Every structure is written in C-alpha cells, then in structure tokens.
Amino acid sequence: MGAKVHPGGKKPPPMTGNEAHVFVKSPNADRAKQLCAIAEKCGFASSIHPDTDKCLEELGQLMKDNRVLPSAIIVDIYDENGDGMVDEDEMCWPLLRMVQRPHAPFDERLKRVFVCVISRDVAESPRLTLDALGAGAKMVTDNDDAVKEALDLLRLTSVKGKGVRGESSGTKRGEVRCPVCQLPGLSPPLLYGHYSLCHVTEPGPDGTCPLCPQVCRAGHGFTPFARHLEDCHAPDGLDENQDGHISAEELRNSMKKMVNTKAAKKNLEEMFRASAVTIGPEKYAAYAWLVVRRPSDGKYLMVLESAHTSGCHGKPRYWLPAGKCDPGETLVEAAVRSCAEDTHVTVKPMGVLRLMLEPSAKKSLRVILYAEPVDDDPSIVVPKSVPDFHSVGAIWVDPGDLEDLNENEYRNPDPPKFFPGVEEGTIKAHPLDTDAWNNLEGIVKELTASPDPQKRDSQIPAAWDACERTYKSACHMEAKAK
Incomplete structure (x- = not known):
C-alpha cells in the first residue's frame, strides 16, 4: 500500500491499513500532496493513488486481507489532456460506481466509504454534478475548506x-x-x-x-x-x-x-425519542421562493435539494432557494434565512415576481421574490457544498447551463422557466415597498406566530384582493400546493 504522505517532511513508515485513513486519487502529484495535507490535519493517514485501476486494486487488497477500508476517497477530477472538456476516463466512473454498487471482489462494506469529488469542472456544471452524485459520490466541491469541513465531521461521526x-x-x-x-x-x-x-x-x-x-x-x-x-x-x-x-x-x-x-x-x-404529538390549531403555512441573480456575471443560484425532500423521490434534484415561514416570520425573512441555510449565500430580496394563493380552506400563500447577493464577489462568496439535511449544496449557473438538464432533474421546473424569463425581461420584478405588500407581510407574521382560522379566513382574502390590484399579472390562484 502507498505510504502516508507528509508534503514537507520525511517519508513515514508504510501504513498498515488498520488506522483511520483516506485515499487521494489524483494524477497530479503536487495536488495530491495538498489534499493529503488536508486529510492529515483532520487526523487521517493518507495515501496517493494516481489512477482509478490502482485505487480499485488497493481497495480489493484491503478487503481480501480484512483490513480497515479508507474512511474516504478524495477524487481529484480535471481536464487532464487539455482538450477543453472532462472526458469519460477523467471522470473516474469505475471507481465511483464500484463504491455505490460493489460487486466481487468487493462487498457491501465499500458503501461506507465517503467519496468526495473535488473539481472545479464538475462543481460548476449542474450536469456533471448530478452525474457524479448519481454514480456514487456523496459530495462535489471545488473548495479545499469544504473538504476539510467534511473530513472533520466524518472523523467525529463515522470513524471508530x-x-x-x-x-x-x-x-x-x-x-x-x-x-x-x-x-x-x-x-x-x-x-x-x-x-x-x-x-x-x-x-x-x-x-x-x-x-x-x-x-x-x-x-x-x-x-x-x-x-x-x-x-x-x-x-x-x-x-x-x-x-x-x-x-x-x-x-x-x-x-x-x-x-x-x-x-x-x-x-x-x-x-x-420523538416528542408526543400535541393537538392544537393547524399552523398557517406561507412559503417564499427566490430567484437570485448575481449582477457581476449574470449567473443564477440553484439549490441541489436533498434526496428526502418532498418532490425529489429519492434523488438530489435542483430547485430555487426556498423555505417555509417559521412562527412569527415574514416572507422576506423566511426567504433570506432559507437561502442562507440552503446555499450559504446571504441575499437581499428586491422585488416580487409571482404571488400565489391556494384556493382552499388553508389559504396557503407562496411568493417568488427576486433577489441579489449582498456580496457580489464570486471569489469571496463560496456556495455551499458540504451536504446536510437542508441541501446537498448550491451552484451558480448561466440560463444556458440548464439545457443539459432534464425536466425530471428538478424538484419543480421553475429554474428553466424563471431564469430565462428574468434575463430576457418577460418576467419582471414588482416593488416590495407597497402598502399591499407591507399589509400582507404583517398578516403572515401574525398568522404564523398565532394560528387563528377566523383571522386567516377574514384577513387573507382581503389582503389578496389588495395584492391583485397592486401586482395584477404577478398574482395567480393555484389549484393546490406544489
């Protein structure tokens, strides 16, 4: 097995395969040493594997000898031959798929290995990101700090x-x-x-x-x-x-x-233990979605939703940053909070793109707001890439990037509808500083804090009528919640 790498020090004794360790698969020796240094800061031994076949061969030998498998495999992917694209061989598909669906000489223990793809080419492509996750990767990033963050949590939670x-x-x-x-x-x-x-x-x-x-x-x-x-x-x-x-x-x-x-x-x-269910007034539901555009380069922000999210059907799928109002929260406050949780990008809502009311007894409200990042510098604002319950990560995209995605790869096909519409001006943002909007926000804040069916039934229709007069074509009645 390859030796533990100390980028600036002496070559240590060979690893035994019984300690907490990480495989670094990279054809670039200098980059491999950098990634090994990150792993070792998190308490892992590490070894370099320059190609997919050698990495799989070493994994098979560990299993054959009944030694400890690596806790993680960090897969460095880039355009190795300089032809302007990441090719099939460069994507390391055999390694990713073997971890996802092991077969002889491997067994199910291989599924415990955390596979992290670190690649700017992959992380900036919604198509390649989905393909990598679908083939067995648990995380896609282009940020070394995110790799360290993930390995720190992996070391704590998943290593004996x-x-x-x-x-x-x-x-x-x-x-x-x-x-x-x-x-x-x-x-x-x-x-x-x-x-x-x-x-x-x-x-x-x-x-x-x-x-x-x-x-x-x-x-x-x-x-x-x-x-x-x-x-x-x-x-x-x-x-x-x-x-x-x-x-x-x-x-x-x-x-x-x-x-x-x-x-x-x-x-x-x-x-x-799960808390006992208490019976009380049904909570009022209001939701805020965001179309976030970065003025510096015209890119739009998408969330990669976790597989368990409603509407994702067991696979990560793309959508707009969105969230449900917490008790006592306005729609704008919910939008800013949810976007920060889902994407790690702080935004400023600037206008209303769409207002929707569910015409049922619940009278749920949904609003789509236009927003821009508070900090517009792409080198400073790094989108989320460490997975958690809120989302798998986030990505900035050009509207043209969406041509590589299928409709069923969105939680709901809002991005390919709203991104080009906003960019071309066919969907316009209406001002937030209106009496109708301020009144609606006050009602939502009150109803989410103290559910009251009578207030809901009396206040929401009147507020909706005021919004229809103010925002006209931006208001839509919805048959049911999406």
Missing part, C-alpha cells in the same frame, strides 16, 4: 477510535447502526451527524427508526427517515451560530453538554 466518537468527553458509545450503510457503534447524536453528511444524497431506508418506534419510508402518507431524524432526533443546542449547518465542533459541544444532565447519563437515547 478513542476520542473520535466522544469517549474522551464521557459520552456513552451507542449500539445503534446506520440503517443505510450498517455502520455500527453509533450513539444518537453521531447517527444524526453521520447521516446528514453521508446519506442525504440517497434514498432513505424503509423500516423502524433505530432510535424510536416510528416507522419511516418513502411514499405518500409516510415520513422519510431523514426528515424524521432531523425533526425528532436533532441534538439539543446543535446549531450554535444559527447558520442551519452542522459542524464537527458544534456536534462535539452538543454531546459534551448532554452528558452533564442526569437524564443523559441515565439513558442517553431517551433524549432523542
């Missing part, structure tokens, strides 16, 4: 060893298995962090939650496991900086806080 899974902080090791890859020895918070990083690009498992009696499955009328895990088993106080993202430091701090409670010491898993 002293101090790795919380033993040094007193957290009790669990006997939970991941229901997707069957990784053993997880505690509830580690399962949460492991699943959010490693499995949100895949169809969820069908069956009983390993933490509570809830039956989860895909399909109408059921709750997908990922959504149940996020809603019912999130560790308390996890998101310290309220950016909607899980980091290894936040998860570790949350685990330390838990062991200081008597309830946690007595029975850790009880803290993650």
